Amino acid sequence: MSVAARPPLRVALLGCGVVGSAVARLLVENSADLASRIGAPLELVGIAVRRLGRDRSDVPVDPALFTTDAEGLVARADIVIEVVGGIEPTRDLILSAIHHGASVVSANKALLAEDGPTLYAAADAGGVDLYYEAAVAGAIPILRPIRESLAGDRITKVIGIVNGTTNFVLDKMDTSGAGFSETVEVAQSLGYAEADPTADVEGFDAAAKAAILASLAFHTRVSSADVHREGISEVTAADIAAAAEMGCVVKLLAICERVAGSDGDAVSVRVHPAMIPRSHPLGSVRDAFNAVFVEAEAAGQLMFYGRGAGGDPTASAVLGDVVEVARHRVNGGRAAAETAYADLPVLPMGAAITRYHISLDVDDLPGVLASVATEFAAHGVSIETVRQQVAASEDDRANLVIVTHRAADAALSATVDALEGLDTVREVVSVMRVEGD
């Protein structure tokens, strides 16, 4: 049977914002290619929007396709593309689509990170596909490589720059020397940051993506609530300069690690700013680009790099999933079900193993370094390097820059608390984790 002779697969699109309109456009522009790759044509049967009557002349489809009846639309589709975002009513719409036998392609990181297992279970029970490559790192193929390409290996670490806004801000701070607030304003004026940038700069977006990455990499359910999260709003120009002195850059990292313990393995999942060496593959990720670094026992180090956001890049990832679920409709088969068989414990932040870079303003007196070093030793933290600089203008003060060896975050944090209590320490100027060895 030729491609054209097969009955078309009915596609419903939920949402027509930046991503949705790009998806609609690509569905139309690439329709012949898509049909050839799938083995059947796709037919866009409707686009659910919140309000009719807006000018949508940039979306090259019959205006009659727009509808506010999302519930009715999902009931008459083979494939439902969800690019609305948000938790409700989106969750109910996806569950309704699955209930009606549709396969679902979603870009909804917040929903998947909060309540993915409900959706996976529904898709599994319904015998349909649920794909969500676009939920993490936009156009970069990262979920399929983790789920499939590395399925014969053991992943030990995933470190991602998965939020373009924060990478843009930190990169501009690095190149300009400017502070956080003014750089966020620049990012807003260029369209790289929202008017309310909280979800990005405070790490909520990255934490959702970390939860999804960790769940897939470690075959363990990790929700956004399990992810330790710190944003970049307290990163200062001085922190960036201190990183530069060490040959490092500051990045907001989504870190998912498999950690061996005496009671078996566990996972650490966290989002926070950290210094990483410029020579690390992630160190040269500039502007609003995303990248995900993966380490696996047999494969070694891998990195995936590309655009993490924007209408077209996200639509590319959505359509890759659409082709896959459509092929399953034509040829049979479906995606491997979610596996959470490993069910590893998720460690609290205090148990994460990391390194600290600490900058202290201290009295320039004999014995200060000894008292500082004593606090590290008391908490079982080993010092890798210390650099002492006497401030030129005020010769009774000095600056101590200390980089530790790897230790539990709780021990490092307690050491910093103890340093703050020392009489000879005037100020703990900055504390930042160091990653990427």
Add this chain to the structure above:
Amino acid sequence: MSVAARPPLRVALLGCGVVGSAVARLLVENSADLASRIGAPLELVGIAVRRLGRDRSDVPVDPALFTTDAEGLVARADIVIEVVGGIEPTRDLILSAIHHGASVVSANKALLAEDGPTLYAAADAGGVDLYYEAAVAGAIPILRPIRESLAGDRITKVIGIVNGTTNFVLDKMDTSGAGFSETVEVAQSLGYAEADPTADVEGFDAAAKAAILASLAFHTRVSSADVHREGISEVTAADIAAAAEMGCVVKLLAICERVAGSDGDAVSVRVHPAMIPRSHPLGSVRDAFNAVFVEAEAAGQLMFYGRGAGGDPTASAVLGDVVEVARHRVNGGRAAAETAYADLPVLPMGAAITRYHISLDVDDLPGVLASVATEFAAHGVSIETVRQQVAASEDDRANLVIVTHRAADAALSATVDALEGLDTVREVVSVMRVEGD
């Protein structure tokens, strides 16, 4: 039905060299994880080797599994892993496996690039899977992203550093200033180059991978015979230094481009050394690492980076494929068949659009630059930059370094031929293509 209760899938391994022994080891070490991910256990039923009696104590399997009867082995397997290499008898063994209903996972780039369509057609007719992620760029997931993740997009360009030996040699030439021959000897002493390095340094290995990449990216059959191929044995220390002066590095690139023409699109597939800017994502790929840069209309620029060779990295890619074909055995479904529907013409090298960097020793006389520029104009080649340096020691000679705009390779090549015929040009010192804008 629990995982253990399902009947095991019988796995046959053809070949037990560096890759094969790593595959066998991972099959044993990761067997519990693999069973959980697949939904059924894998059972290694035999390893075909050329000769029995060798010490294989590093392979943690029952010695009774080794056999010289490869033909008999493939007849009793559900999944056949082929890591023997070579064209015959491997092709017949794979066809026999398919004929017996087995799914096949192969790492055999030479065979796939020479005669892939025969194998794809057999797998399609037999209703079984044929996967070969390990054939290109070792552990880096690149074929599945191109076949699946980007299946909704239009790929315009794939540029790969897909041969670790040549990247190691060129990188060492760049950092040491040494010449080609002595650097190859260093690579051989460190195990990065074979005793006979021809397949690597002359670009045969990269050309096979380029054919596979282009076939998948452009839905067009491209065999290794279609690939224009130049190796790195004529790259000199002076070429590397000239590249460095331009802020570039020299890499052996596998370039697959979709080119718009007046008669419709065509593809250009070629392997040759070229200068690329150090700031390009491929510019910082060091040592024996591989990377593949992909450009697609909607996704924009992507890069995939990792280890391109070695037992464990290659085995990781093989086992990812094994899990996928095993899941299909358990859950139904199979890979999308090869598509060659686009069937784009493959351009001859002369029609490839590229840029040249040309270094000339010329007489330091008035009018020389004019006569040189006239030859470029006569061939319709536009010059981007010219730099003229008078040689300090010999004041009747000068060095001209010319970088062109983009033009057809035939026109660029004819220009060089014409320059060689000019009386005032003493020597064409070096000619190298420039890529990566």
